[in-house]
Amino acid sequence: MSDSAGSTDAARRHAFAELVEPQIEVLLRVARSLAGNAPDAEDLVQKALLRAFRGLDVFDGRHPRAWLLTILRNTNANLHRRQRPLIVDNWELIHTSRPAFGAAVQPSAEDSVVADQIDTTLWEAVSALDPRFRTALILVDLNDLSYAEAAAVLGVPVGTVMSRLSRARERVRRAVRPTPPIGEQHS
Amino acid sequence: MITAVRQLLTCHWTSHRVQRYLDADPDAHLAPDEVARLEAHLAACERCTDLVAQHKALHWALSTWSRRSPVDPASVDRVRRFVDELSDGSRS
Numbered sequence: 001m002s003d004s005a006g007s008t009d010a011a012r013r014h015a016f017a018e019l020v021e022p023q024i025e026v027l028l029r030v031a032r033s034l035a036g037n038a039p040d041a042e043d044l045v046q047k048a049l050l051r052a053f054r055g056l057d058v059f060d061g062r063h064p065r066a067w068l069l070t071i072l073r074n075t076n077a078n079l080h081r082r083q084r085p086l087i088v089d090n091w092e093l094i095h096t097s098r099p100a101f102g103a104a105v106q107p108s109a110e111d112s113v114v115a116d117q118i119d120t121t122l123w124e125a126v127s128a129l130d131p132r133f134r135t136a137l138i139l140v141d142l143n144d145l146s147y148a149e150a151a152a153v154l155g156v157p158v159g160t161v162m163s164r165l166s167r168a169r170e171r172v173r174r175a176v177r178p179t180p181p182i183g184e185q186h187s
Numbered sequence: 188m189i190t191a192v193r194q195l196l197t198c199h200w201t202s203h204r205v206q207r208y209l210d211a212d213p214d215a216h217l218a219p220d221e222v223a224r225l226e227a228h229l230a231a232c233e234r235c236t237d238l239v240a241q242h243k244a245l246h247w248a249l250s251t252w253s254r255r256s257p258v259d260p261a262s263v264d265r266v267r268r269f270v271d272e273l274s275d276g277s278r279s
Contacts (some may be wrong), residue, residue: 009276017274024266028258042262046269053273122248140210141249147212158214166206173241 016056019064020049027068029143030153034076048075069145069152125175133168136161141169197228201235209242 027048031041048071052059059067126134139150140161147165151158207215208225217225229236 013274013276017270020270021267024263024270025258028262028266029253032258038259038262042265045266049266049270049273119248122245126249137249141246142253144250144253147210147214162207162215169206169242169245173245176245177241 012056016053020052020068023065023068026065026143026145027072030069030139030145031072031076033138033143034072034153044072044076044079047079048072051075063148066146066149066152069149070155073153073155121176122172125172128175129168129171133164133171136164137168137172140165194232197224198232198235201225201228201232202238205235205239205242209239209246 024045027045028041031044031048032038035041035044048068051074052068052071055071126137129137135154136150139145139153140147145153147158147161150161150165154161204217204221204225207217208222229239
């Protein structure tokens, strides 16, 4: 290899590391949702990164996270060709511990009971969602993906993500909102 | 009567945009005039202000679930080493 080719290759490898490093955590989070457990998620991410490295030459340099998430989805699809359309259905994994709902400070015993009831209600509402809607909710509200990134994971248009997310949130919101007193209810 | 109907229509209009307003996603920005109209309505409508508060609370609650189950740092380290090996040429 000539010096020029060698330095180009070194620059390419360096660029890859720079591009991937900030995305490792989100890739693992999303992969955990896709794969269902942490060891498989790590394996999935490594396979996807190898594909990304080999395909780096065709990457246009824009939206690296969405690019990597697309590769993650495709890698997962190749591993599980016979599986149903992608649904993040292992979300019990995400919700492994259930301390008092959103407690930033130690709640009083009474607050703790109320908070736990809200947490349970929320949990039930999300569980009751159509899996396609729940998946959009998990990717955006739990994994903090943008609409385009969630669309990349699901392989659907951004508008579809928005529609599913909107329905999911609205159903959950209606399920967990405090019941207004009679006479103050809106249609 | 007309004022009440107009108010209801604006509530309906707002409810269809409130998630995009809160998400501020780069692929689904509201136009500046839509933001101005929505914020003006929120300043005057308790019902829609409450709707915004519920959506904020919902998003916050769901994000806390994610934080309770963070990615294992050891797993991040292993993937980071994998990337290092790809980028230094020892694995490709």
